[in-house]
Amino acid sequence: MNDITVAIIGGGPAGLSAARVLAENQVSCLLLDEQASLGGQIYRGIEHVSQQYAGRAEKLGADYLHGLALTQGLPEKHLQRVLNAKVWSVNTSGQIVYSVGAQSYQVKAKYVVLATGAQERPFAFPGWTLPGVMTAGAAQILLKAHGVAVKNSVLIGNGPLLYLLASQLLAFGHPPQAIVETQAKNAWKNALPHLPNAMLYGSSYLWKGIKMLALIKKAGIQHYTKACDIHAIGVESLQQIRFQQGGKTHTLNTQNALIHQGVIPNTQISRALNLQHFWSEQQQTWLPVTHQSGESSLENIYIAGDGASIGGATVARFSGEQVALQLLKKMGVFTQTQYNSRARPLNKQLRVELAVRPFLDYRYAPDNRTMLNNSSTLVCRCEEVSVGQLREHARQGCLGLNQTKTFSRCGMGPCQGRQCGVNAALVLADERKLSPDKIDYYRIRPVIKPVTLAEVASLAKEETN
Ligand SMILES: Cc1cc2nc3c(=O)[nH]c(=O)nc-3n(C[C@H](O)[C@H](O)[C@H](O)COP(=O)(O)OP(=O)(O)OC[C@H]3O[C@@H](n4cnc5c(N)ncnc54)[C@H](O)[C@@H]3O)c2cc1C
Structure with a gap:
C-alpha cells in the first residue's frame, strides 16, 4: 500500500x-476521480470538448468555458492524478480503496479531502420511474459529453439549473416544448428577507437568472x-x-421529461466515515458538519465544495483553496502570517459569493407536496417502495x-x-409529524460504489505485488 500526504477525492472545481x-x-x-476527464459536474469533459468539438463549449455557455x-496548467511535479478511479472505500485512518477498470488499489493518506460534489435531489412523483423521464443533469451530461440534445422535452421542477438547461437546449437548436415550474409553499415569503443581501452582493447571479428567463420567454417556450x-x-x-396550474388541469404530450429539484451534497463517503451531519432547514437536506476551513468532525478528513454545502462552482473553487491553505498551515508549510495573507482575502470573497445562497435556497426550495400527497409514488425506485408503504411502516x-x-x-x-x-x-417525518432532523439516516457502509467481486478480489493481487 502506498503512503501519501494528501488524497483528494473528486476532480471538480473544489x-x-x-x-x-x-x-x-x-x-x-x-x-x-471516477470520470474520464477532470472538471467535475459543471465543467464535465471541458478539455476534450473545447479541443475536439468546435462550437459545443460555446453553446454550453460562458460559465462552462471558465473550466x-x-x-489546464496543473502542476505536474507533486500531483498525481488518476482518472476513471472509482473510490469505493475510505476509512477513518485515511485508507482509501479505489478501482480503475477491474483492478483495485489501496493507498493510505495522512489527510483526505472529500471533494465529491453534489447529486441532483431526487424528485419523486407518480410516474417518475417511467422510461422517458430522466433528470435535467442527465440531459446535461448528454449535451456536454456527447453533444446530444434531448428533443421536444418538457422540463419539470425548479431551480436555476432548469433555466440553464432550457437555454442550453435552445442553443443546440432543440428548445424544450415547455417548462413546468413547481414552487414550494411560502417559497417567496421565506426568500424575500434575503433578497436585499442577494442584490447587494450576488447581483451577477440574479442577472444571469433574469437573462435566462428573458431568453426563454423570447424563444416562445411555454412556461x-x-x-x-x-x-x-x-x-x-x-x-x-x-399537472395542475392556475386552477386547471393541463396535459402535455411528450416522450421526454427532464426533471430537477436542485442539488444536494453527495454524502455517501462522509456518511460511511460516520462523520457528524445535521439537517439544514435552508438547504432542506443533511450536510456534514464542517468548520470554517473545511475540517470535518474527524481531524484528518476535510470536505470542500458542494459536498460540504451547496454553494455553486465559484464557492467550490474557493473552498478547495481554503482547505488547502488550512492543510499547509497544519503541516507547517505555511507560517501563520503566510496563511493569514492568503486566507483572509479568500474568506472575504467566499462570504460575498455565499451572500446569494439563502435567497436561492429558499426561493427554489423543493416542493414535496406531490410526493407526500400521492401514496402510490415510488420513493425507492430500486426496490419499488412507495410513500404509502413507508407511511404504513411508520405507523x-x-x-x-x-x-x-x-x-x-x-x-x-x-443506488x-x-x-x-x-x-x-x-x-x-411527515407521517410522524416531526422535523426530518429527528429521523435517523441510513447507516452507509463501504462498498460505496457498485464493484464486481473481481475488483474486490484484485486487492489481494495488489497486496502481493
Ligand atoms: C448533474 C449536475 C449538473 C450540474 N451542472 C451544473 C452546471 O451546468 N452549471 C453550474 O453552475 N452548476 C452545475 N451543477 C452544480 C455544480 O456541480 C457545482 O456547483 C460544482 O460543480 C461543485 O463543484 P465540486 O468540486 O464541489 O463538485 P463536482 O464538480 O461535482 O465534482 C465532484 C467530483 O467528484 C467525483 N466523485 C464523486 N464521488 C466519487 C467517488 N466515489 N470516486 C471517485 N470520484 C468521485 C465526481 O466524479 C466529480 O467529478 C451541476 C450539478 C449536478 C449534480
Whole structure:
C-alpha cells in the first residue's frame, strides 16, 4: 500500500483548486476521480470538448468555458492524478480503496479531502420511474459529453439549473416544448428577507437568472409557474405529463421529461466515515458538519465544495483553496502570517459569493407536496417502495430509515440510498409529524460504489505485488 500526504477525492472545481494550491507548495497529493476527464459536474469533459468539438463549449455557455482555466496548467511535479478511479472505500485512518477498470488499489493518506460534489435531489412523483423521464443533469451530461440534445422535452421542477438547461437546449437548436415550474409553499415569503443581501452582493447571479428567463420567454417556450400535482403518464414509457396550474388541469404530450429539484451534497463517503451531519432547514437536506476551513468532525478528513454545502462552482473553487491553505498551515508549510495573507482575502470573497445562497435556497426550495400527497409514488425506485408503504411502516413503529430498510428493503438497492434517502426521511417525518432532523439516516457502509467481486478480489493481487 502506498503512503501519501494528501488524497483528494473528486476532480471538480473544489478538488482541482485544492490540488493546485497543495502541489504548488510542494505537498505531494493524489487526485482521484471516477470520470474520464477532470472538471467535475459543471465543467464535465471541458478539455476534450473545447479541443475536439468546435462550437459545443460555446453553446454550453460562458460559465462552462471558465473550466479551462481550472483544468489546464496543473502542476505536474507533486500531483498525481488518476482518472476513471472509482473510490469505493475510505476509512477513518485515511485508507482509501479505489478501482480503475477491474483492478483495485489501496493507498493510505495522512489527510483526505472529500471533494465529491453534489447529486441532483431526487424528485419523486407518480410516474417518475417511467422510461422517458430522466433528470435535467442527465440531459446535461448528454449535451456536454456527447453533444446530444434531448428533443421536444418538457422540463419539470425548479431551480436555476432548469433555466440553464432550457437555454442550453435552445442553443443546440432543440428548445424544450415547455417548462413546468413547481414552487414550494411560502417559497417567496421565506426568500424575500434575503433578497436585499442577494442584490447587494450576488447581483451577477440574479442577472444571469433574469437573462435566462428573458431568453426563454423570447424563444416562445411555454412556461407554467406554480404547477403542482405532477403526474408522468404512460404504459411502457412516458406519453404525457399532467399537472395542475392556475386552477386547471393541463396535459402535455411528450416522450421526454427532464426533471430537477436542485442539488444536494453527495454524502455517501462522509456518511460511511460516520462523520457528524445535521439537517439544514435552508438547504432542506443533511450536510456534514464542517468548520470554517473545511475540517470535518474527524481531524484528518476535510470536505470542500458542494459536498460540504451547496454553494455553486465559484464557492467550490474557493473552498478547495481554503482547505488547502488550512492543510499547509497544519503541516507547517505555511507560517501563520503566510496563511493569514492568503486566507483572509479568500474568506472575504467566499462570504460575498455565499451572500446569494439563502435567497436561492429558499426561493427554489423543493416542493414535496406531490410526493407526500400521492401514496402510490415510488420513493425507492430500486426496490419499488412507495410513500404509502413507508407511511404504513411508520405507523407500525419504524422510527428511522434503518428500520424501514429492514422491513421494506427501501435503500437496499444498487443506488444505496442515494435516490431515496432524503425523500424517505421526509415521508417518515411527515407521517410522524416531526422535523426530518429527528429521523435517523441510513447507516452507509463501504462498498460505496457498485464493484464486481473481481475488483474486490484484485486487492489481494495488489497486496502481493
Ligand atoms: C448533474 C449536475 C449538473 C450540474 N451542472 C451544473 C452546471 O451546468 N452549471 C453550474 O453552475 N452548476 C452545475 N451543477 C452544480 C455544480 O456541480 C457545482 O456547483 C460544482 O460543480 C461543485 O463543484 P465540486 O468540486 O464541489 O463538485 P463536482 O464538480 O461535482 O465534482 C465532484 C467530483 O467528484 C467525483 N466523485 C464523486 N464521488 C466519487 C467517488 N466515489 N470516486 C471517485 N470520484 C468521485 C465526481 O466524479 C466529480 O467529478 C451541476 C450539478 C449536478 C449534480
